[in-house]
Amino acid sequence: MDFNESPAEAAFRAEATAWLAANAPRHEIPEGVMLDDVEEVVRGRAWQRALYDGGYAGITVPKTLGGRGGTGIEAVIFAEEEARYNLPKGPYIGIGLGMALPVIGKHGTPEQIAAYAEKTLKGELTWCQLFSEPSAGSDLANLRAKAVRDGDSWIVNGQKVWSSWAHRSDMGILVVRTDATVPKHKGLTFFVVDMKTPGIHIRPIRQISGASDFNETFFSDVGIPDANRIGGVGEGWACCMTVLMGERLNQGGERGGIETLIAYAEATPRGSGTALDSGSVRLALAQALAEEQASKSFQARLRTMVSRGENPGALAGMVKLAFARRYQQASGLALELRGLDAMAPAEGDARTREIQHDYIWSTVIRIAGGADEVLRNQIAERVLGMPGEVRMDKDVPFEQLK
């Protein structure tokens, strides 16, 4: 066991640090400045372009696709160093690099790779994801949006939800049903779609947090050229899996650190002392902190596996499952120990507002990117080798399902 970096890793970190010091500051968003989303995307594209020019766009993306072809550990190192600056990075960049590129790289034709890979790495194309539907969340293969072949094109109709930043994206990755006569996960096909195509209508979803980061996207007779199809007709499920596997490895743990909650308890007066004097608060926060420490070490174990070329698989879901529960419980506890004031803090109390936000956002974390219950199933089945769920829908043609 060795926490020191290898000489090669240390050299990469030094190089990255130097490059970032020279380039990142002029792309930073000053503390306290809220950009509107148009401006944020402009700035995000510019920083992505700078990364590309510096050779740091898509660190693990193969050189054949225009990436750096580096290791997973290098990506982690670069991300750690990059996080020291407040840079414009968001789903508008992340979806392209983390989802569109892998699926196009793996399932796309050389022409498709040529059309999208470099532009995405340069920040010239931003992407959104068009997978989920009102009736297809955890059960993604249950989706109903459909495409019908029409000569060299496909005509798409239906509705997608939870598409982050769809309204500011150039392109979307889209999965739709092209055959309802076969079982549900067999009749899907994967496309890339120009978001300016006529017939696409985007409506922001009002969230319980008050924000509208997510959209509903409606397709009314939207024409997509067959050239935009990724993989074969009916092979959409495999493409989705490529996308979702990429998603799973990068989750959990950025927000809601327990140490800040310990400090919050200590900043909350109680009697002649603070709320941290309470034995029950101390025990609960210590247990959460111990689990948070464990998650950090566990992620280090997973990275070690990745650096050896092993696939952690469903193990990665454990970090997210534990985080989601801890995040909701600990932020809920913090509000509770604060007392009534937590429900209507004074105007300058940004810390309490953040914890309120954490408590609300934790509901998303428990659902998105693998709901608690889905992750438990995956861990039981893939890590422990227990039987899959009884499936009523597996061999039934989609059109015959209720």
Added chain:
Amino acid sequence: MDFNESPAEAAFRAEATAWLAANAPRHEIPEGVMLDDVEEVVRGRAWQRALYDGGYAGITVPKTLGGRGGTGIEAVIFAEEEARYNLPKGPYIGIGLGMALPVIGKHGTPEQIAAYAEKTLKGELTWCQLFSEPSAGSDLANLRAKAVRDGDSWIVNGQKVWSSWAHRSDMGILVVRTDATVPKHKGLTFFVVDMKTPGIHIRPIRQISGASDFNETFFSDVGIPDANRIGGVGEGWACCMTVLMGERLNQGGERGGIETLIAYAEATPRGSGTALDSGSVRLALAQALAEEQASKSFQARLRTMVSRGENPGALAGMVKLAFARRYQQASGLALELRGLDAMAPAEGDARTREIQHDYIWSTVIRIAGGADEVLRNQIAERVLGMPGEVRMDKDVPFEQLK
């Protein structure tokens, strides 16, 4: 809402109190005396006979069966008053009154009722239950012990487990498979069996607590007259349900009171104070106590329903489910707050030994009489109306099941 007894109830309590004061003391087992089980059964029979003679044997048992024909509330009142004395009551009496009598009363012939009811009420017949098998616990209908018709008799072979006090019982209630060609819960038949019949072999089960309250009972070509059959051939499942419904209403909550654990924490030194000074101990025990109080009130609600002739059904399982979890958690916590000493207390420390026993016994409570998982299913299905489990075995002949 009225916690005061009705005049009739108060009168019954006064009458019962007086009768018990006159009769119970000479049947009491002195504090600290451990009887061997033969002697205990002798004493138990005698007390049951005294109850019969006094008109208090089987308070809710219909008069037609020889019981008092009283109300559920009267039974509760009598049990409360009876519990003030340390009387010899155990499964050897309880199974006869609570299980054998109801099933014989409901499904038996007049001859059977005449043969068993009064003798059971008088303590002349003691009973054990022969239902569970190694492969049939929660899934009781999966049982394999079988009976084959042989003229006016049935020949029984197989193995039963968890039969409390089988070695000291006169009779057993037994369910076995009489037809393997029909789905599993349809091929069962119910019998009463004389435990002295040749071919019955009883072996005590060594338990993790060190005790052997339970037995395995082996049947090798045991002949049972057809006259001992209760209900029709193939109607054993309905008889079992009669027995088990009776069982469900009387569970939970006698042992492991939280107030004694609060006192235990307070009797455990810590620093210059006691373990009860710890905020986390106080919170955990207060939550357990609040739930215990709730269970008491909940049972009062259920009794109120029963007194009106309503059937609480799966609601009754809630008390047991909550108790089982609380019992294990609270006794485990008590050992933990005591420190290392809880693992090897001084010779005179009976309290710690009791809590150790509670912690072990709690595992049985979580399993027997409806395991946690079975009760959750029942509550979801019967109280909330959610769908039953996917059943692979429902319409398959038993002999074709794996």
Added chain:
Amino acid sequence: MNFDLSDEQKMLAEQARGLLAERVPFDRLRQLIDAHAEWDEPLWRELGSMGFLGANIPEEHGGLGLSELDLAMISQELGRANAAIPFASSIVLAADAIRLAGSDAQKAEWLPKLATGEVVGCFAYAEGPGDLLGSRVRFDQGKLTGTKHPVADAGVATIAVVQVGEALALARLSQPAVTRTRLDSFDQLRPHFRLQFTGAEAELLPRSGQIATLFDRAAAQAAFEAVGAAEACLHMARDYAMERQMFGRPLAGYQAIKHKLADLAVAVEMARSNAFYAGWAAADAHDELPAAAAAARLTAISAFEMGARENLQVHGGIGYTFEANCHFYYRRERTHAVALGNREHWAERLIANTPGSQTSKMSRGAA
């Protein structure tokens, strides 16, 4: 023994439930949030005119003179509907404080108007983060000085009952020496305010030492409110799970969902049982109230917490949208968990009132 609501109480609850179902559909709550409203005024007026608000106020003071358990039927249904009215502030706290601690003149002046809803009262205790009761606001020679915050429902209130040390003072809010500032409330349907007193005129409620009892009585009502709300969450989750198909069968058929909701159902029934007992103790067995109220509060917080969280979880992504109805309860629940004292507070009170423990003996000795 009869451990159940009376037929009259059941009818009262049914009546309230029916009315609220009609007047407060969830879209009404969305409207109120969008309007940044301080309350659902028409609902308040209607409940007042029907006598609901004065349910447990003595008849001599214009109320119906019913018991605390009757009042609890209304608390329960308001919790179920997640209604946006100052019932807890005005009836459960302010009116009850005046009833417990006020002079005959104060009762005669305020209770009739509180009973009809014509006057709204609020109850001010917190002074910022931390302790349940504030310690810095002063009452001196008829004047109040200091700041109470957050105070629920102060915007629509005519009077405030203000905790000052062990005493309670009553102040009109319309005077210039009182400043009300609306704060940004986590629960969008229960607005909170800062109340600044700069030498505001006020009068003491003469009977001191009533604060603990006031909170015990309020805890019983809050427990019913939480039971109503938690049960609403349970039913909402169950109904959604029955409807929603997942991998070809109803979500409700999955054991993870069944067991989650079974556990919630147990928590709701436990909370209800303790609430019954606390409501009964508030009405008929005052000695048992401290322990009963504490137990009720602890189980109510647990049940509502589980209900609010797991209802949203069962709904999945849709539960995170403003169009769905989970969020009303998700926000209200945290407010419930901290108003009147959090779990730790009530755990202390329960332990202190448990027969047998030395702590209890000491506390009772000191009391």
Added chain:
Amino acid sequence: MNFDLSDEQKMLAEQARGLLAERVPFDRLRQLIDAHAEWDEPLWRELGSMGFLGANIPEEHGGLGLSELDLAMISQELGRANAAIPFASSIVLAADAIRLAGSDAQKAEWLPKLATGEVVGCFAYAEGPGDLLGSRVRFDQGKLTGTKHPVADAGVATIAVVQVGEALALARLSQPAVTRTRLDSFDQLRPHFRLQFTGAEAELLPRSGQIATLFDRAAAQAAFEAVGAAEACLHMARDYAMERQMFGRPLAGYQAIKHKLADLAVAVEMARSNAFYAGWAAADAHDELPAAAAAARLTAISAFEMGARENLQVHGGIGYTFEANCHFYYRRERTHAVALGNREHWAERLIANTPGSQTSKMSRGAA
């Protein structure tokens, strides 16, 4: 960065696991219980002769000179096997205490014999119910007076390291001024004793202030022991559920069982991750050890607790029989949860060693 065991460590663990699987089948544990044995002496001798016992004792004192993380491989496998030997008492506590606090002469005298297992040591700290460390045993002019109990493994020990206030004393147990009484132990495979010292000859270990470090180091080993045991419970439950048919399909196919064991698997991996870190800190990053050990202990207790309880639950009635193997872990787990300090103790230590908190600053200032 390489956050994994080395190949040598994995091999060491595998070797230990293989040996223990052969020597300590569960029936062997049943035999030992029936014989009321104090230990599995042949196993102890064999592990000693193979060098396992001296793994982290310096080579100059007859050990292998390996790291704490190497030693942890053995702790983990002993936990998995639920072996009945005084490894924690003699190696993890007594030998380590002598190594940390002893004089050169003491080390030279005892470590080589402890490393081979020829001498067994025990470690005496508790003095009855309550506090982790006793406060009544006295050391005065070379004599020990007072009673330590319970003390694990004292029956087979030649020497005891005895905590006396902040100091550690070393006493031979064969002298007449020491009385050993075997107590009835909840964990039938880990016997505990009362040690009564009536002016027993003893000598101090000269370096004081080592007790907290000794417990931190022992906590890291205990965490590995718990990880091994919790993983054994997980696998036992999984294997049983795969085998057992319930309503026509394997018990392992029910979501309630799948999710229960998934949660347990997460707890085990979390505990393992913290154990790795604590083992590494014990070997290579002493500054980080207090927080790392505390975190490891907290997650280890949680994982093993869940494992011991739910493994038995998954087994159903059969799990309650002496013939099944769940009970070994069910009893051992509680012992693990209280030996070396319970959750509350380690929560305090973690909070006190968390950067940023005032408590931490104060504690560190005071240290």
